[in-house]
Amino acid sequence: MFGLVARVFSGRPTEGLLDGIRDSQMLESLSAFGVVFEEDFLGTPIDRLADDLAGEFVRLFIGPGHHIAPHESVYVRAEEEDLPRLWGKATVEVANFYLEAGLELSTHQTPDHLGLELEAMAVLAEAEAESRETGDLTSAEEIFDMQLVFCRQHLQRWVPRICSDVENETASSFYRNMALLTTSLVEMQCGADTIF
Numbered sequence: 001m002f003g004l005v006a007r008v009f010s011g012r013p014t015e016g017l018l019d020g021i022r023d024s025q026m027l028e029s030l031s032a033f034g035v036v037f038e039e040d041f042l043g044t045p046i047d048r049l050a051d052d053l054a055g056e057f058v059r060l061f062i063g064p065g066h067h068i069a070p071h072e073s074v075y076v077r078a079e080e081e082d083l084p085r086l087w088g089k090a091t092v093e094v095a096n097f098y099l100e101a102g103l104e105l106s107t108h109q110t111p112d113h114l115g116l117e118l119e120a121m122a123v124l125a126e127a128e129a130e131s132r133e134t135g136d137l138t139s140a141e142e143i144f145d146m147q148l149v150f151c152r153q154h155l156q157r158w159v160p161r162i163c164s165d166v167e168n169e170t171a172s173s174f175y176r177n178m179a180l181l182t183t184s185l186v187e188m189q190c191g192a193d194t195i196f
Contacts, residue, residue, distance in 0.1 A: 001033070003122035005182045009061075009070060010106070010115030012054035013174075015046050022046075030177075033184045038173035056172050068165050072112035075158035086110070094154055101146055114162060117155060118182070121147060121189070151190035159186045 007017055020026060022042065044052065061070050069075075073088035081088055087110065095111040097103075103123055109116045124147045131140035163179035170176055 001181065001185055002118050002125055005178055005185065006115050006118035006122050008115075008175075008178045009118060009182070010109065010113070012057045013050060015050045018049055018053070018174075019046055030181065033181050035177045035181050037177055040172060041174045041177075053172065053174055056170060056175060060166065060169060060175065068162060068169060070114040070162065071110060072114075072117065072154060072158050073110075075161055090154070097150055097154070101150075112154075114159070117150075117159075120150060121155070121185075124150070148190065151186065155186045156190045159183065 004021075007013075021030070027037070041049065060068055069086065071086055071091070072094060073086055073090040076088075076090045077083060078089035091110055091112040094117065098105060098111060098120060101120075101124070103120055105116055105119055105123070124143055128140050128143040128147065131137070131143060160183050163183040166179040167176050170179075
């Protein structure tokens with residue numbers, strides 16, 4: 001699920017992504033997280049839906065004008081910073097985490113971009129699952145601990161707030177539900193207590 005929301009918040013949704021989400025098994029899986037799409041998502045032809053949601057993605061996260069900046073450094077201010085700012089201390093901390101964890105992630109976004117932070121969780125979860133499948137429980141526990149640290153030191157500090165902003169700003173049941181799913185995943189992974 002972290003991989004899904006990483007794709008959703010990394011760029012404009014493709015027809016393939018949307019078609020996969022509208023698959024009956026995926027809809028059933030998502031309903032376990034309280035995700036219930038409305039007719040604007042379920043009943044619109046896929047090509048038109050992709051166009052509509054591409055426009056909504058641009059409006060929400062790119063601009064012009066007022067938009068939501070999907071970066072931890074914009075939501076989290078370090079003690080020595082007067083205001084939160086893009087490429088702030090949080091950006092450096094996230095980049096250092098990726099380096100220390102040996103993560104090789106997309107390079108077309110700043111390290112603290114929402115989509116990239118969610119991708120990091122997806123990659124770590126996959127690595128943990130592979131370690132468990134091969135019986136390497138020591139590695140699995142180490143990777144699980146890394147996920148917990150990243151979640152508590154980064155995602156938990158800002159993801160509930162940006163997701164709330166998305167829910168308040170969008171008229172689309174798709175983005176509203178993806179924000180809800182993302183918040184649920186973060187709460188499930190690190191606990192419901194948020195640190196602002």
